[in-house]
Amino acid sequence: MNFLFTMPERRVLFGRGVFSRLKEEIERLGCSFPLAVTTPSKRSKEKIESVLAPLSYALFDGARMHVPEESVEEALAFAEGRPFDCLVAVGGGSPIGLAKALALRTGLPIIAVPTTYAGSEMTPIWGRTEGGVKTTGRDDKALPKVVLYDAELYASLPASIAGVSAMNALAHCVEALYAENANPVSDLFAEEGIRLITGNLTASLDGPNREEATEGVLRGAWMGGMVLAMTTMGLHHKLCHTLGGSFGLPHAETHAIVLPHVLAFNGEYAGTAMRKIARGFGTSSPKDAAGRAYDMLSGIGAKNALKDLGMRIEDLEKTADLATRNKYSNPRPFTAADLAPLLENAFWGRRPE
């Protein structure tokens, strides 16, 4: 096995209540005037205000999905003329994505406080959307310096968002295991991430062990973010990127629906990785993993068909075409025509064989 392993410096604090250490972490970076960014939710604004009150700070709550260029310009105009020395992102992939775009423009360090399982906080991957086209890239300036994982912040996350967001994290672990640039550390994290997410997800959404199970899913999502940063994703992410970027489908829901179908598609071509994926899903049979991923959708009350997210059947061919325009690594080689049955199954919500 040949591999390249790098581990950029960053600080991760995990635990119930660590959000209250935000001010201390800002000061530890030598900063004193944060620009906080979040989505327009009253609850997250109140939380940020309660923790940052002792500092001079300002709060921009205009983060939106897929980082539209206008939201970056609005945030920069908001920041104009004020001596901010760091960025604090509180929320899901949307505010963290906005903070990354701002870090690229200003060079300021980011402290990320995730409240979904999307994993962006652990990666140097940035994205932005201009004129309806989403572009992504990697830049170390976009990698948060400090991440605070506080399971208490997940108590308000509705099950309808939490379930699919966790499946988004699961997809990071799955694709990392068969990535061409996987390494022994990413393999360990990815398999453990699958085990933690599949083993805790249902209990994290409801029931007496919700708090403990949420911490389990969050540890798995952290591992998902780590391996997303270390490896290059394959077919699943390309398809979801196309479905979100070109047809406006919602990020986490789309990842959740497409995952079982890509697992079935790649299954026989992913040998050892597939055995690890199956083990993470709690089965010794690699053939069962796709079915288990599909059954998770009903288990968490999520939609299982792209048609129910607003996809049009006439756009499936274009999706296959767009998703095969650029070359990327995937265990099973394919052409646009090979993707037709996969996309149709995901469109109608059929259980993969």
Ligand code: NAD
């Ligand atoms: P999101 O940040 O838009 O959050 C989804 C919804 O959940 C929002 O309405 C938000 O207000 C709400 N929410 C978040 N936390 C909450 C909480 N604790 N309680 C109540 N409501 C809460 O969506 P997301 O799925 O987290 O992120 C998707 C975005 O992140 C996409 O743009 C995607 O491309 C990007 N992303 C980037 C990377 C990367 O490495 N760059 C990785 C994953 C996702």
